[in-house]
Amino acid sequence: MGFVRTYKNKTATRYQALYKDAQGRQQSAGIYDTKKEARRALREAEGRVISGKPGDARRGRQTFHAYVEKTWLPNHRMEATTRQDYTYAINAHVMPYFANLKMSEITSEHVRDWITKLKRKGVSAHRIKYCKTAILNSVFTTALNDDVIVNHPSRGVKTDPIPEKPRAVITAEQFSLIYNALPDPVAKLLVETDIESGLRWGELTELRVKDLDFATRILTVSRAVVELVPEHHPEGKRFLVKDYPKGKRSRRIKLSAQIVTKLKAYAEAEDLGPDDLFFSRRWEDPPKPRLELADxxxxxxxxxxxxxxxxxxxxxxxxxxxxxxxxxxxxxxxxxxxxxKGRDNPRKPRLVDTDPHLSANWFRKHCWYPAREAAGLDFKPRIHDLRHAHASWLLAGGADLQVVKERLGHRKLSTTERYLHTLPTADETALEALDKIRSPHTVQDSTPHLEQQLEEAQTKIAELQAALADQLLAQNANNRPNLRSV
Known part of the structure; x- marks a missing residue:
């Protein structure tokens, strides 16, 4: 049973609510100015013990930095890439404001003030929403479920709206310009495979010979590779192969005959085994030669x-x-x-990375960016935009929406629907239908055409007037008396 302890001093009398937790240890529910407030806190504390959520006010006194670094971040289940992104975002945008605040002291007012200060620093609305929605909400939800805090400070706090910009999709002509500007046949084969399959970069660079059945042209997408900073890799390496693609669900897609023929010929020419990667680092540029000074x-x-x-x-x-x-x-x-000569400390020996996976950053700098610049496009497509182009081309060509969804590995149909009407020619069918309805009733606003119609109408009116005049003359002639007969 709990009780209220009274403390008297020269200036005031204070009341402390004491109760026993689930383990029988005496805990404090706080010190209050009145006995009524202390008894209310005592009842609430005992009610939490009975309901199985005893809580501990001392846990709320730890700082935000201590809770995130020691409790939340090490134990929160997430992908390795997500953990890496969260860590950078927390250190850059969250910790500078919340680090020294106690968990129990953080309120919605603090969250709104934090958003305002990030805006003043020039942080984008998209980044602010990511930090608030993905990180802060997750931290405070976990703390609330674990009884570290009693209120959710960021729940209900809004961020600035982010307008959805129209998606620019590569057309077939633009893709041909980039394709022809690529430096070598292997880079061309990689890009063509990407546009033909719609694979993500991690799925494409983890594509092995055994994943493609050359007879049936069926490609099985069951793995993906991600590139990490070594400190965020479980083994301190650079590449991490996951036994599942994004969405944690394997899928099977069929490729065209021409791309399968090219991949088969490439595998035979390079003498690739079933477990070998189609696209690896063996065709990266050699190191630059040493520059010598003539004079x-x-x-x-x-x-x-x-x-x-x-x-x-x-x-x-x-x-x-x-x-x-x-x-x-x-x-x-x-x-x-x-x-x-032993004058400086020797540097640490450089570790040679023997992982054969192809780096996205290397391919962008040495292949994609130069080809994109040589193509002279009016926008700068990314490598990932080849996946968008694949989906848009399929839908514009009349492919079923559900088939495209399964082919891309989307969880929701609404994600695939974003690729509808993204090509410049996507609405031509609708415009043709509209023209068929309006064409009999189309109003011409061309001035020369109106003048021509007016002249034709005036000519017809003159012809009608002449015909009416001839009729009147004929009638008058028939109505006159015959003088010779008189």
């Missing part, structure tokens, strides 16, 4: 400090702040000589 004295430049330096020297690197390849090489050689 260093002739390669001078004026630094921002107004002084003249020579490329390929230590002073150019340190004082001139030049970071060109020659100056960086000179500085690296200088440091290597010092380490060889």
């Amino acid at each position: 260093p004295a002739s390669l001078t430049f004026t630094a921002p400090n107004g002084r003249t330096y020579t490329h390929g020297t230590i002073t150019a690197y340190n004082l001139g702040k030049c970071k060109c390849d020659r100056c960086r090489r000179a500085y690296a050689d200088y440091r290597a000589k010092r380490r060889a």
Whole structure:
């Protein structure tokens, strides 16, 4: 049974509510100014014990930083890529404001003030919504369920609306321009496979020979690879292969005969085994050759400090702040000589990454971006936009919406519906139908055409007037008396 303890001093009398938790340990429900408030808190605390949620006021006194770093982030179940994104967003946008606040002291007012300060710093509305909806809501929901807090501070707090921009989709002509500008046949095969299958990058670069049945042209998508910073990788590596694609559900799609023929020929030419990747790092560019200076004295430049330096020297690197390849090489050689003499601490040996998976960043910089610039498009499509183009082309060609949904691996049909009417020619059928209805009643507003119609009408009126005049003359002639007979 709980009870209220009275504390008296020279200035006031305070009342502390004490109760026993589920383990029989005495706990405090707080100190209050009146006995009535203490008894109310005592009843609420005992009610939580009976209902199985005893709570502990001391847990709410821990700071937001301590709770997130020690309790929430290590134990929250999420994908490795999601954990990496959450960590960066928390450190950049959430911790600077909430770190030193106690969990029980955080209110909705704090959350609204945090949103206002992020807006003043220039953080985008999309990023603010991500931090609030995905991170803060999850942190406070977990804390509420674990009785760390009694109220949900971010529930009901709104962020600025994010207008949905029209999706720009690559047309067949634009894809041909990018395709023809790619540097080598393997890059072309990778991009063509992407546009033909609609795979995500992680699914495409984890595609192995055994996943494609050359006889039936059926491709099984059952894995995906993600690229991580080593500190967020479970084993400290760079690539992590997941035994399931996005959505945690495998799917089977059929490819066209021409792309299967190309993939089969490529696998035979490269002597790929069943477990080998179709697209791997074996065709990445070799390292750049070492730059040599023919006449260093002739390669001078004026630094921002107004002084003249020579490329390929230590002073150019340190004082001139030049970071060109020659100056960086000179500085690296200088440091290597010092380490060889034992003057500096030796650097850690560089680990050679033997993982064969292809890096998205490497492919963008060396293949996709140069080809995109050479194509001269009026927008900058991403590699992922090939997946959007695949869906849009299928729907524009008359493919069934449910078939496209299963082919792309979407969970909801509404996600696939976003690709409807994304191509410039998508509404031509509707316009043709509208023209068929309106064409008999179309009003022409062309002035020359109206003048021509007016002239034709006036000519017809003149012809009718002449015909009426002839009729009147004929009638008058018939009505006159015959003078010869009289």
